[in-house]
Amino acid sequence: MTDQELVAQAIAMQEFSYVPYSKFPVGAALLCADGTVFTGCNVENSAYGSTICAERTALLKAVSEGRRSGWTAIAIAGQGEDYCWPCGACRQMLYEFAPDLRVLAARRDGAFQTATLSQLLPHGFGPASLNMGRDT
Numbered sequence: 001m002t003d004q005e006l007v008a009q010a011i012a013m014q015e016f017s018y019v020p021y022s023k024f025p026v027g028a029a030l031l032c033a034d035g036t037v038f039t040g041c042n043v044e045n046s047a048y049g050s051t052i053c054a055e056r057t058a059l060l061k062a063v064s065e066g067r068r069s070g071w072t073a074i075a076i077a078g079q080g081e082d083y084c085w086p087c088g089a090c091r092q093m094l095y096e097f098a099p100d101l102r103v104l105a106a107r108r109d110g111a112f113q114t115a116t117l118s119q120l121l122p123h124g125f126g127p128a129s130l131n132m133g134r135d136t
């Protein structure tokens, strides 16, 4: 699958966003090494703090279906004029499972930029951070 195809899947997922408050639909598509794609959209809530982002929706779908590894890239597509990079909470959640994940951030016109998750969250806190020098 090409990067453009993954971005296209993220753009298509905006259709399912539930965004009555922000009016800012976001779609995401998480690609695994075997070609499996887990998609997601943002789902808002009247209790704003309960809102979940598109990329975390895709992440939860993957993990809840037994896919915790082998993630190669995630595309995130918003409808703004700027590239739709993941928020801090999503960067942290993704880092847990795939610190070297490629992130494709798309804007309204479908153009996108890429970065690795480690570039977006340098010195990130992950499972290895909990080792604290103990033998496991």
Ligand SMILES: [Zn+2]
Pocket: 053, 054, 055, 056, 086, 087, 088, 089, 090, 091
């Ligand atoms: Zn987020």
